[in-house]
Amino acid sequence: MKIASFESEIYRVPLTEAWGSSNYSFTSLEFVIVSLKSDNGLIGTGWTFSVGNGGAAFKSMIDYYLAPKVLGQDVFQVERLWSRMWLETHDVGSSGVTTHAIAAIDIAIWDLLGQALRQPLHRLLGGYRDSLPGYGSGVNLHLDQDALLAQMESFQAQGYRAFKMKIGKDDPHEDLERVMAVRAMVGNTARLMVDANQKWHPSEVIRRVDMLKPANLFWLEEPTLSDDVDGHALIRSKLVTPVAVGESLYTKHQFAHQITRGACDIVQPDVYRVGGITEFMKIVKMAESHNIPVAPHFGMELVAHIGCAVPNILCFEGLRGAGLSEMGIIERPLTVTDGTIQPDDTPGHGVRFDMGVLAQYRQTPERLAREQVTTRTDV
Ligand SMILES: [Mg+2]
Structure with a gap:
């Protein structure tokens, strides 16, 4: 089973209650959601999040550097795919944006594995x-x-x-x-x-x-x-x-x-x-x-x-x-x-986003640049 195509989108979703800690304060999270389609028609869903800064960077890392490296590859080589993504982007940082972005693809891969084997994660x-x-x-x-x-x-x-x-x-x-x-x-x-x-x-x-x-x-x-x-x-x-x-x-x-x-x-x-x-x-x-x-x-x-x-x-x-x-x-x-x-008992992780609800929260990188979010209260 090979990865045939991918899509990614950014969403900024309001918290149900505002957050305040010893050094930050904010009211929304960004999610970058990735869909990986396999060559036998399954769709794996993955996502990652940030607390106000980073969503556009995650999406760029996914679109331009990470997803192209897993396209055409065998979904069951999960360790190889993870190592390839991490080592290929290691020079620009072994953690942070890179690992956030890798997460979205890795979670989608595990979702595909579960669906292919008909087992919950x-x-x-x-x-x-x-x-x-x-x-x-x-x-x-x-x-x-x-x-x-x-x-x-x-x-x-x-x-x-x-x-x-x-x-x-x-x-x-x-x-x-x-x-x-x-x-x-x-x-x-x-x-x-x-x-x-x-x-x-x-x-x-x-x-x-x-x-x-x-x-x-x-x-x-x-x-x-x-x-x-x-x-x-x-x-x-x-x-x-x-x-x-x-x-x-x-x-x-x-x-x-x-x-x-x-x-x-x-x-x-x-x-x-x-x-x-x-x-x-x-x-x-x-x-x-x-x-x-x-x-x-x-x-x-x-x-x-x-x-x-x-x-x-x-x-x-x-x-x-x-x-x-x-x-x-x-x-x-x-x-x-x-x-x-109790975890979802359907094959894969079972997280299926409600696109009807999410549509109102969709963002472009340009809009994120215009509508800046400040989270830190101590600098
Ligand atoms: Mg904590």
């Missing part, structure tokens, strides 16, 4: 379990305390028993007050996680998060700059709270550095940022060999498959405001029941 990748628990996750630093607690209450209503909130207020006592208010509301047995979105230098992290000890946090996420491996290792050596990193890492090599240098307790790969399912599975297996659990970032519809395929994925992220199901842009959205999800 979770069975193709390992078939470990039937459902996956998750946590309610809010990008909620801009919310006042009442709105924050209301959001947590809505997560409880979905059956979640684990919760994540943002920290990073200028006044550390305000962070402490918000975290303790949420802890009081969710109870002592619930898992409570906090996310600093890389805001502080290591010494400040240690001072500030030490204050949060009474909250008995399940993990501290991205406490310092994601590039600072030694900083994460230092933080981890000084705090009792487990350290989680990975949503801003882009290759298995970057994950290997974090793991082997003792910089993390939990890893959080993002299936789009790391180049799709092929690379994601390698990171999951590497973590397993170091006895490190994986709590994937974002991507609930694909994480449902991968998380049900292997033993060491802890949970999915039920991220409020975004996600294909919540945004209403796919034909068969996943539903969170009792805090868990």
